Amino acid sequence: MERVHEPDLAGVAAGATYLRGEWCEQVFAQDAPLTLELGCGQGMFAAELARRFPSTNVVGVDLKGHRFWRGAKAVHVGGLLNAAFLRARIQWLDHFFGPGEVGEVWLTFSDPQNGDKRGTKRLTSPHYLRLYQSMLREEGVVHVKTDSPEFFENTLRDGPLAEMVVEDSCDDVHGAEPGRFDPVLTDLLAFKTAYEQRWIDEGRSVHYVRLRRQAAVDVEQLARAKRMLQGPPGAARPHFTRPAR
Numbered sequence: 427m428e429r430v431h432e433p434d435l436a437g438v439a440a441g442a443t444y445l446r447g448e449w450c451e452q453v454f455a456q457d458a459p460l461t462l463e464l465g466c467g468q469g470m471f472a473a474e475l476a477r478r479f480p481s482t483n484v485v486g487v488d489l490k491g492h493r494f495w496r497g498a499k500a501v502h503v504g505g506l507l508n509a510a511f512l513r514a515r516i517q518w519l520d521h522f523f524g525p526g527e528v529g530e531v532w533l534t535f536s537d538p539q540n541g542d543k544r545g546t547k548r549l550t551s552p553h554y555l556r557l558y559q560s561m562l563r564e565e566g567v568v569h570v571k572t573d574s575p576e577f578f579e580n581t582l583r584d585g586p587l588a589e590m591v592v593e594d595s596c597d598d599v600h601g602a603e604p605g606r607f608d609p610v611l612t613d614l615l616a617f618k619t620a621y622e623q624r625w626i627d628e629g630r631s632v633h634y635v636r637l638r639r640q641a642a643v644d645v646e647q648l649a650r651a652k653r654m655l656q657g658p659p660g661a662a663r664p665h666f667t668r669p670a671r
């Protein structure tokens with residue numbers, strides 16, 4: 427579909443970049459901050475973000491392209507020119523987005539990966555949080571919604587380890603008292619993703635954390651995070667050209 431991007435993952439792993447720093451100019455009809463939904467699954471939340479916030483550009487990212495077919499269809503049918511989907515591995519995110527290009531990141535019901543001691547699988551480990559910060563604007567935020575108490579606790583612990591401020595946290599979003607969140611966030615958190623509905627139906631509570639970037643990322647820490655997530659830098663870094671549609 428028109429608004430779906432499927433870069434050659436092998437090329438990216440070999441060092442290529444794709445639309446990095448060029449999303450607003452090449453893909454969207456407006457110059458606006460990007461909001462990313464990472465591990466977007468069906469992509470309906472990303473589509474909803476685009477519908478609710480027309481002056482924001484939204485990119486849903488997932489490795490499994492068939493999963494976001496529904497969201498891509500909704501964006502296409504709804505004529506949402508401020509939304510796109512990217513089929514990619516999150517560990518290579520800095521090959522797709524440049525420093526300061528992203529305003530907000532949403533992590534919705536990420537796999538908890540509770541046994542991930544090296545921090546290379548859990549999407550809120552310090553390695554991943556440093557990677558996100560390298561593309562976040564100053565004061566940019568990472569929103570996390572999860573049904574997993576362990577993922578929630580690990581995120582609260584690891585935010586400060588990655589120099590991020592825990593700005594808000596709540597262990598029962600849908601049971602929170604009225605006025606607990608500002609009205610815009612209240613409405614947004616009320617939207618349920620596919621996995622969220624599944625976990626609610628099983629009687630699980632939904633947790634929320636918001637982390638804010640407070641400092642520039644330490645380049646050495648970032649290099650270490652990238653080595654952990656991506657391996658050593660590739661020898662060649664050819665520029666990746668967009669596939670013909």
Ligand SMILES: C[S@@+](CC[C@H](N)C(=O)[O-])C[C@H]1O[C@@H](n2cnc3c(N)ncnc32)[C@H](O)[C@@H]1O
Nearest residue numbers: 465466467488489490515516534535619620621
């Ligand atoms: C549990 S599902 C949640 C889907 C959706 N956010 C929801 O709430 O319905 C996790 C999603 O993250 C994607 N995912 C997991 N690890 C990923 C990675 N490293 N890179 C890209 N996508 C990833 C999976 O393909 C899957 O669609």
